[in-house]
Amino acid sequence: MTLYALPPGTxxxxxxxxxxWARYGARPAAEIAQIQILLNNRRSLRAVEDALLQxxxxxxxxxxxxxLAELGADPLGHADLPPQIDPLRRDLRLTRLVERYLETExxxxxxxxxxxxxxxxxxxxxxxxxxxxxxxxKALDNATNGEHAEHWARTLAFMELIRTHWPAIAAxxxxxxxxxxxxxxxxxxxxIATWKSAPPKHPVIAAASTGSVATxxxxxxxxxxxxxGAVVMPGFDRQLDPQIWQTLADGSCPEHxxxxxxxxxxxxxxxxxxxxxxxxQPAPGPRLNLLHQALRPAPVTDAWHQAAPxxxxxxxxxxxxxxxxxxxxxxxxxxxxxxxxxxxxETPERTVLILTQDAxxxxxxxxxLARFRIEPDDSLGKPLAQSAPGVFLRLIAEISAGRSGAVRxxxxxxxxxxxxxxxxxxxxALTRRYDRLVLRQRAIDPDSGAxxxxxxxxxxxxxxxxxxxxxxxxxxxxxxxxxxxxxSLAELAAAHIAAATALSQPDRENPAEVWQGTPGQASEAxxxxxxxxxxxxxxxxxxxxxxxxxxxxxxxxIRPEGQTPHxxxxxxxxREARVSRGDLVILAGLNEGGWPRVPAPDPWLxxxxxxxxxxxxxxxxIGLSAHDFLQASAAxxxxxxxxxxxxxxPSVASRWLIRLETLIAGVDAAxxxxxxxxxxxxxxxxxxxxxxxHLPDEDLIKALPRAxxxxxxxxVEARPKTLSVTQVETLVRDAYAIYACKIxxxxxxxxxxxxTDYRDRxxxxxxxxxxxxxxxxGPLPENAxxxxxxxxxxxxxxxxxxxxxxxxxxxxxxxxxxxxxEGEEQRRADRQTTSVEIKGQMVLxxxxxxxxxxxxxxxxxxxxxxAAIYDYKAGAPPxxxxxxxxxNQQLHLQxxxxxxxxxxxxxxxxxxxxxxxGLTGSGEGGREVAVRDLASDIQDHLDRLQVLLGHFMxxxxxxxxxxxxxxxxxxxxxxHLARFxxxxxxxx
Numbered sequence: 001m002t003l004y005a006l007p008p009g010t011x012x013x014x015x016x017x018x019x020x021w022a023r024y025g026a027r028p029a030a031e032i033a034q035i036q037i038l039l040n041n042r043r044s045l046r047a048v049e050d051a052l053l054q055x056x057x058x059x060x061x062x063x064x065x066x067x068l069a070e071l072g073a074d075p076l077g078h079a080d081l082p083p084q085i086d087p088l089r090r091d092l093r094l095t096r097l098v099e100r101y102l103e104t105e106x107x108x109x110x111x112x113x114x115x116x117x118x119x120x121x122x123x124x125x126x127x128x129x130x131x132x133x134x135x136x137x138k139a140l141d142n143a144t145n146g147e148h149a150e151h152w153a154r155t156l157a158f159m160e161l162i163r164t165h166w167p168a169i170a171a172x173x174x175x176x177x178x179x180x181x182x183x184x185x186x187x188x189x190x191x192i193a194t195w196k197s198a199p200p201k202h203p204v205i206a207a208a209s210t211g212s213v214a215t216x217x218x219x220x221x222x223x224x225x226x227x228x229g230a231v232v233m234p235g236f237d238r239q240l241d242p243q244i245w246q247t248l249a250d251g252s253c254p255e256h257x258x259x260x261x262x263x264x265x266x267x268x269x270x271x272x273x274x275x276x277x278x279x280x281q282p283a284p285g286p287r288l289n290l291l292h293q294a295l296r297p298a299p300v301t302d303a304w305h306q307a308a309p310x311x312x313x314x315x316x317x318x319x320x321x322x323x324x325x326x327x328x329x330x331x332x333x334x335x336x337x338x339x340x341x342x343x344x345x346e347t348p349e350r351t352v353l354i355l356t357q358d359a360x361x362x363x364x365x366x367x368x369l370a371r372f373r374i375e376p377d378d379s380l381g382k383p384l385a386q387s388a389p390g391v392f393l394r395l396i397a398e399i400s401a402g403r404s405g406a407v408r409x410x411x412x413x414x415x416x417x418x419x420x421x422x423x424x425x426x427x428x429a430l431t432r433r434y435d436r437l438v439l440r441q442r443a444i445d446p447d448s449g450a451x452x453x454x455x456x457x458x459x460x461x462x463x464x465x466x467x468x469x470x471x472x473x474x475x476x477x478x479x480x481x482x483x484x485x486x487x488s489l490a491e492l493a494a495a496h497i498a499a500a501t502a503l504s505q506p507d508r509e510n511p512a513e514v515w516q517g518t519p520g521q522a523s524e525a526x527x528x529x530x531x532x533x534x535x536x537x538x539x540x541x542x543x544x545x546x547x548x549x550x551x552x553x554x555x556x557x558i559r560p561e562g563q564t565p566h567x568x569x570x571x572x573x574x575r576e577a578r579v580s581r582g583d584l585v586i587l588a589g590l591n592e593g594g595w596p597r598v599p600a601p602d603p604w605l606x607x608x609x610x611x612x613x614x615x616x617x618x619x620x621x622i623g624l625s626a627h628d629f630l631q632a633s634a635a636x637x638x639x640x641x642x643x644x645x646x647x648x649x650p651s652v653a654s655r656w657l658i659r660l661e662t663l664i665a666g667v668d669a670a671x672x673x674x675x676x677x678x679x680x681x682x683x684x685x686x687x688x689x690x691x692x693x694h695l696p697d698e699d700l701i702k703a704l705p706r707a708x709x710x711x712x713x714x715x716v717e718a719r720p721k722t723l724s725v726t727q728v729e730t731l732v733r734d735a736y737a738i739y740a741c742k743i744x745x746x747x748x749x750x751x752x753x754x755x756t757d758y759r760d761r762x763x764x765x766x767x768x769x770x771x772x773x774x775x776x777x778g779p780l781p782e783n784a785x786x787x788x789x790x791x792x793x794x795x796x797x798x799x800x801x802x803x804x805x806x807x808x809x810x811x812x813x814x815x816x817x818x819x820x821x822e823g824e825e826q827r828r829a830d831r832q833t834t835s836v837e838i839k840g841q842m843v844l845x846x847x848x849x850x851x852x853x854x855x856x857x858x859x860x861x862x863x864x865x866x867a868a869i870y871d872y873k874a875g876a877p878p879x880x881x882x883x884x885x886x887x888n889q890q891l892h893l894q895x896x897x898x899x900x901x902x903x904x905x906x907x908x909x910x911x912x913x914x915x916x917x918g919l920t921g922s923g924e925g926g927r928e929v930a931v932r933d934l935a936s937d938i939q940d941h942l943d944r945l946q947v948l949l950g951h952f953m954x955x956x957x958x959x960x961x962x963x964x965x966x967x968x969x970x971x972x973x974x975x976h977l978a979r980f981x982x983x984x985x986x987x988x
Contacts, residue, residue: 003224003270004278005236008257009288009634011581012234013047016207017055019232019278024203025057034202035063038219040209042067043379043576048207068209068216071191072184081186085170085177087124088529088552089536092489093169094120095548096537097161110158113543117551122603127162131181133214135614137163143609155604173536185215192222203228208579210234211264212624214616221267232278234578235631236261239284240292243300245272253297255596255655257630259623286311286318288634294660295630308667315667319675322633324661325641325683330364333643335690336683337586338368340639341569344584345374351568353582355632356380357597357625358589362571365588371693375564376571384526385553387519392417393527394553396499397546400479406439406752409451413472417504417513420471424506430468433461440749451476475502486541490534496549497527522558574628585632590642590654596625629656639683707982710736711958714743719952722851725893728945731952732887736961740974743959748973761809762874764799765919766857768792768813769872770836773858777834780825788817812921819925820917827868831860840903842896846946847953854894854903861909868913869894869934877916877929887964891916892941895934910935 006015024032039045045065052062071077073084098116111119130137140159170177178186204223210233211217223229237258248259265272284292293307311318323340327333341352354376356362362380369376384390395412398404412418413431420427438452451473454461479495487495504514515524530552542548570580574587574595589595599618602610607617633640640660642653653661665673720742723731731738740746771791776784792813796806841853858870869891878888891914901908914931951957961978975981 002226002230003264003268003275004230004232005238005275006232006234006278007239007281007284007288007634008235008237008291008630009285009636010281012208012579013044013051014055014581015279016048016232016579017051020052020063020205021055021057022279024063025060029061031202032063033061036200036202036204037063037065038068038204038206038209038223039065040068040207040216040578041576043572044208044579047579063205068206068219069184072180072187074187078187078190081183081190082176082178084180084183085174086529086533086536087180089174089533090179091117091120091124091552092533092537093173094123094161094166096540097165097169098123099540099543101158101161114547116543117548119603121551121555123162126604127166127179128181129615131179131185133614133616134185137167139613143605143612159604181215185218188215188219188222192218195222195226199227201228203230205230205232207232208234210260210624210627211267212260212620214263217263217267220264224268224270231264233261233264233275235627235634236275237292237630238272238275238277240272241300241303242273243303244297247297247300252299254617254619255622255626256297257295257623257626260620260627285635286314287322289314290318290663291630291634291660294663295626295656304663304666308669311663311667315664315675319664319679321637322679323637323639323682323686324676324679325639325686326680327641327643327687329645330361330643332687332690333588333641334361334364334368335693336686337365337588337639337641338372338374339690339693340584340586340686341369342372342374344637345566345568347583349568350584351582352570352584352586353577353580353632354569354571354586354588355574355577355628356571356588357573357595361589361594365571369569374566374569376569377565377567378571379559379576380571380573381557381559383554384519384522384556384558385550387523387558388415388417389514389517389520389523390553391415392504392514393496393500393523394546394550396476396479396503397496397549400476400496400499401483401546402480403546404450410435410439410752412503419506419513420468420475420503422468422506427468430462430465433465434469435752436749439752472503475499483545488534488539489537489542489545490531492542492545493527493531493534497531500527519558522556526552526556574625574632578628578631582636584637584639586639586641587629587632588641590640590657591646592652592654595629595654596622626656629654639686640679641683707979709961709963709983710978711960712736712739713955713958714739716953716955718743721849722853723949725852725854725890728852728889728893728948729887731948733964733966734962734972734974735952735959736978737972737974739959740977746974746977760799762872764795764809765813765874766837766872767795767799769857769919771795773834773836780821780828784821784824785817788821789814792817815921816919816925820919823928827860827870830862830864831868832863833861835859835861835903835906838903838906840894840897840906842893842900842902844942844946844949847949850949852893852897852945854890854897856894856903859894859898859903859906859911861906862912865909866913867895867898867909867911868915869898869911870914871916873916873918873920875918875920877918877927880929882966883929883931886941886944887966889941889945891931892934892938893945896938896942899935899938 004019006012024035037048039048045067049062049065056062075083095116098120099113102110102113102116127137130139137159140156140163170179204226206220206223206229209216209220211220211231220231224231235257240258244256244258247253248256248262253259290311293304293311296303325333325336325340327336337354341354344350344352354362354365356365359380359382362378363382366376366378385394392412392415395408395415399408399412413434414428418427418431422430434454437455437458441455451469454465454469476499479492479499482491482495500514501512505512514520570577570582572580587595592598599621602618605613605615610617632638640657642657643651645651661676664675668675720738723738723742727738727742768788768791771794772788775787775791781787789810792810796810800806800809835856836858838856838859839854840856841851844850844852856869857872860868860870862868871890871894882888883891891911895911895914897903898906898909898911911934912932914934916929916931918927918929920926952959962972962975962980965972972980
């Protein structure tokens with residue numbers, strides 16, 4: 001056996017190169033070129049290739065480098081075997097199988113058809129696992145011995161898809177093509193058989209692989225048996241305690257960093273103490289000894305007591321270059337990591353390796369590094385679904401499928417790739433107008449699937465506006481029609497490609513923007529593959545085309561389009577870093593669930609079932625992650641980083657970090673560990689410095705005046721001469737809103753996709769009450785409740801496109817209807833006529849010519865010649881103290897207008913009674929605040945109003961923002977314009 005090892009913490013690529021040239025460097029160049037080296041992935045291949053070039057003793061030919069995991073994908077390798085099936089074709093065929101199964105069984109017993117793509121992907125993963133382990137799918141019959149029989153019976157019925165139907169389909173429809181893992185295994189088995197009959201004369205070396213995967217372990221064991229074979233294992237700990245190896249051999253601790261090697265050791269029959277060093281290595285340093293103990297299997301951690309005296313003398317040296325960074329959140333963590341990177345690069349030739357499992361954290365780190373104009377060599381990539389072309393294609397599919405809504409429509413129209421036959425500037429000009437006049441002016445049914453027309457009363461539309469809208473509709477309609485007609489996948493893909501091209505092509509002379517750049521080319525390649533493989537799905541309709549597209553895009557990773565990555569900064573996943581090393585290594589995102597990632601629950605097989613058919617436990621992945629943690633943290637300068645909160649929720653430190661902290665605290669044997677305190681102090685220093693990088697210059701802060709509450713003083717002639725009775729309260733509470741609305745002529749826009757709010761509810765309730773009052777002009781009829789609810793249903797149908805919202809609001813209307821009708825009979829007792837939604841106005845003597853307008857919800861003329869005025873409120877009515885303080889003067893000012901004969905169609909009358917009716921639908925259903933003797937208080941309120949308006953007719957009077965708001969936490973329509981938040985609500 002020729003098994004070799006490089007210990008944890010070493011630079012694998014450099015040490016492998018050193019050992020390679022020491023063994024084979026004296027050979028002729030032609031012989032060196034014949035040497036075959038198999039690496040575990042592309043990143044390892046590039047790292048080893050670079051190290052071999054740099055370490056070559058002289059000009060030399062390099063050996064043949066191959067990626068072990070790609071042997072099965074090579075169509076020229078072992079051409080006697082059936083070809084590998086296109087993974088996309090397999091996914092499509094499995095998706096179709098699952099769809100038919102779900103249709104047969106029914107959604108109530110299984111899952112909706114839209115779940116088919118994800119379920120098919122899970123089946124494909126199970127197939128790969130079975131093929132990787134060399135287990136026939138029929139072994140699933142033996143996964144249980146009667147336990148959980150009912151659940152397993154349903155699962156086994158579903159598994160019939162891959163036990164019986166899939167093999168038949170693969171044999172007939174795909175010409176016997178093999179799954180990727182199946183062909184990989186067969187290629188490896190064929191290669192092993194060839195080597196046994198005719199061993200190669202040239203050396204064959206496998207490097208950088210742990211052998212945790214079954215097929216890989218077979219290959220490595222076979223290479224180790226070759227006369228000229230060698231296997232070089234990364235991070236193999238030859239000094240590990242034999243007691244730990246015994247514990248690992250029992251299979252009781254698959255999470256240990258050395259557990260991934262057990263399969264290879266078992267196949268090769270090698271003992272851990274029989275593994276040789278690839279190059280001569282010094283004795284393990286204090287850091288590695290500390291990590292050995294910290295990562296002990298749980299059953300043997302009692303040895304920490306005996307190890308503490310041995311570790312204590314070297315503890316300071318072991319942790320001298322270890323920084324523990326515990327940031328409050330992800331933003332602070334990324335900023336501190338960027339700062340640590342920037343500081344390390346100040347030393348010439350110093351390199352930085354950043355490792356993380358979290359792609360979101362990686363993007364944050366990249367953004368923070370951009371502050372220092374550092375672009376890392378990022379190998380993490382991101383799913384195609386999150387790229388600009390991916391989002392563009394998904395929006396087109398969703399809108400064409402009838403899932404439009406204002407948010408999706410705006411997302412498509414504002415998308416940077418959108419330019420339907422126009423320049424980007426021309427398109428954006430029309431988009432902004434359409435956004436304001438259409439998308440933000442009406443509630444759009446999210447299932448309507450159509451682009452609404454321009455408003456009929458729209459004024460001054462730009463030239464070509466209708467042609468622009470028609471062009472977008474024409475581009476989307478073929479795909480929408482194909483989906484509605486339940487067309488085949490091939491037809492959908494063709495229509496989708498055509499729609500994306502038409503919507504992103506400014507003119508016929510220029511190419512479509514959607515297919516440009518690395519993400520665009522990846523999107524074009526995926527859509528082309530989908531078109532070619534569409535026949536695998538069959539002629540039937542696709543249950544959920546947007547869902548299928550999303551599932552396919554999620555599995556496509558694209559690399560960043562970095563033009564000038566920094567040569568000394570790498571940002572990688574831990575697995576890719578097995579052969580990489582940096583002078584500073586940063587392990588980011590060390591939280592449980594992120595590093596290690598908790599294996600996802602198996603949707604098909606429980607742990608006992610997996611064990612019964614010979615599938616490995618999910619904890620195998622944790623062992624690999626632990627191995628990567630040991631490799632990265634064992635040598636050099638290290639930063640162990642985590643965020644105390646993630647997305648606002650407290651996080652739990654990685655299990656390895658907890659073990660390390662616990663061991664260090666125990667070794668220190670002090671109430672407060674000085675070693676941990678020193679590690680944390682170094683991390684806190686980074687956090688403190690990073691906080692300053694996000695602050696402006698101190699001199700600039702001192703030079704800037706403190707933001708003040710805005711109080712503009714426009715010219716008197718520009719100030720409004722007309723206000724409604726409701727705007728009078730706004731003038732008192734937030735005069736800046738009147739300034740913005742009346743003087744600047746700015747109107748608030750509803751947010752995109754906003755569901756109906758209090759204003760909409762107020763409009764709706766007023767409409768319901770107006771219709772009900774007109775429908776029941778005389779005494780209250782016996783079926784008044786039925787009439788009121790019938791009118792409510794009609795208004796809801798007309799104004800609310802959302803069925804769920806209609807049901808909620810109908811229930812609220814029903815609650816306040818009971819309360820309202822209980823008091824309505826008394827309100828109608830002495831009335832003669834009722835006017836609803838009636839307009840009125842009154843010209844004040846002071847300031848001269850100032851007009852107050854009103855729209856009364858309801859005015860009842862009584863038999864004694866008086867009147868009663870009612871105002872409906874969708875929310876809580878004003879309190880008596882608010883009315884007396886002059887904040888709310890609606891009823892009194894309406895009474896004044898009525899006394900002057902200012903309401904259309906009504907004679908002068910004195911209102912003796914008024915009431916605010918809060919039709920909230922909560923509690924008892926509503927609340928009434930009565931205001932009696934309105935007529936006697938009119939003059940007092942008019943005097944107050946004239947003083948208020950006269951005050952604002954003076955040049956020195958400013959329209960102060962939020963001067964007397966009801967609640968400090970309430971928001972106004974113009975708060976953003978007043979830059980509220982830059983000044984304190986309690987200032988002045």
